[in-house]
Amino acid sequence: MDFYLPLIIGTAQTMLIVIVRYFAASGGFALWTARRGIIAGPADPIRRRRQVSAEIRWSILSALIYGLPAGLMLAGWRFYGLTAIRSDFGLGMALWWLPSIALYLFLHDSWFYWTHRWMHGPRLFARVHAVHHASKPPTAWAAMSFSPLEALSGALLIPVLACLIPIHWSALGVVLTIATVMGVTNHMGWEMFPARWVNGAFGRHIITASHHEEHHKRYNCNYGLYFRFWDQRCGTDRGLASFPGPAMGRHAPELTASSAA
Ligand SMILES: [Zn+2]
Ligand SMILES: [Zn+2]
Helix, strand or coil: CCCCHHHHHHHHHHHHHHHHHHHHHHHHHHHHHHHCCCCCCCCCHHHHHHHHHHHHHHHHHHHHHHHHHHHHHHHHHHHHCCCCEECCCCHHHHHHHHHHHHHHHHHHHHHHHHHHHHHCCHHHHHHHHHHHHCCCCCCHHHHHCCCHHHHHHHHHHHHHHHHHCCEEHHHHHHHHHHHHHHHHHCCCCCCCCCHHHHCCHHHHHECCHHHHHHHHHHCCCCCCCCECHHHHHHCCCCCCCCCCHHHHCCCCCCCCCCCCC
C-alpha cells in the first residue's frame, strides 16, 4: 500500500487540478468574451444553454480522463524518479529549456494533427469525434468537450513524452499552459489577436481562433492544434474564418485565401 498510496493520491489530486484548471480557463475566457458583448455558440439562447451544458459535462469527464495519465506522470516524477522531468537547472538545462518547449509543442501538434485527421474518417467520426463537433459553433467551454476515447488519445501524449524526452518541470508547465490557453481561446468564437498579427507572419504559422473556427465550419480542413505546419504541408489548410455579426469584435480578421498549395 505504501507503494500505491502516492499514486492514488497524486492521481486524484491531478484530476481535481485539471477540473479546476478547466473551469478557471474556460470560465475566465467565456467571461472575458461575454463582457465584450460577444455571444459565442448558437444564436438561439435555448440551444446555446443546452450546448454549453453538454460542453461542460463532456469536459468534466475528459478532465477526469486527462488527470489519470497526468497524475501517474507526476507521481512517477515526484515519488519514484521514473520520468525524464528534471528539477536541476544547470547550463545544459538552460540551453535545452526553450528547444524542449518547441519540441514538445511540435510533437504534440503532430500527434494531434494526424489523430484528428484519422478521427474525421467515416467510421471513427461518429463513434469518437462527433461529440466535439456537436458544438456548432463552439464556445470557450468546448475546450475539453471530447468523447472518452478522444480524451484518452489527447491525454496520453505529453505523459509519454515526459517519460522519454528530458524537460525541466518549469518548461513542462509552459507547455501545459500553452495547451490550456490555446485549447480554450481557439474555441471561444472571437479572435483575441490583432488583425495585423493574424493576417501577418504570426498568423501564417500559429493557429488562432480564426483558423480553428474554419475547421468547425467545414470539418475537412484546418486540423492542426498549435501550428499550421502540417495543414500547409498536406494541403488541408483552408485559411482563416471571419467571425460574423457581433462576434466580429475589434480585431476580427479579414477572410483570407487559402495559404495551402
Ligand atoms: Zn475544436
Ligand atoms: Zn475535428
